[in-house]
Amino acid sequence: MLDLRDVTTFTETLITCSGGNTRQNQAISDEIQQQLKKHGDIPASVEGYTHAEWILMDYGDYVINIFTEKT
Numbered sequence: 317m318l319d320l321r322d323v324t325t326f327t328e329t330l331i332t333c334s335g336g337n338t339r340q341n342q343a344i345s346d347e348i349q350q351q352l353k354k355h356g357d358i359p360a361s362v363e364g365y366t367h368a369e370w371i372l373m374d375y376g377d378y379v380i381n382i383f384t385e386k387t
Contacts, residue, residue, distance in 0.1 A: 329378040334385050338368035341382045345371045348380060 318330040335341040345365060352358075352375065363372040369387045373380040 327374075327377060327379045331378060331380045332383070333381075334383045334387075336385060338384060341368040341371055341384060344382050345373060348373065 318332075319328070320330055321328045333344065335344050342365060345362070345368075349359065349362075357375055359373050359375050361372075361374045363374075364370050368382075369384050371380075371382040373382070
């Protein structure tokens with residue numbers, strides 16, 4: 317997790333993690349969305365979910381990147 321508040325204006329926090337394969341990345345993404353939705357947070361955009369080598373989830377104040385180990 318990187319605090320970017322004093323570095324850039326596009327987000328405050330960048331969160332990066334990885335899964336062992338594309339299915340695991342999709343499961344990580346699904347769980348993140350499910351848990352954040354409970355708190356009223358809905359992503360502005362989710363990119364890369366279909367191929368899941370790299371999933372980018374944009375929640376405005378924080379951006380989440382989920383990579384395969386290979387990527």
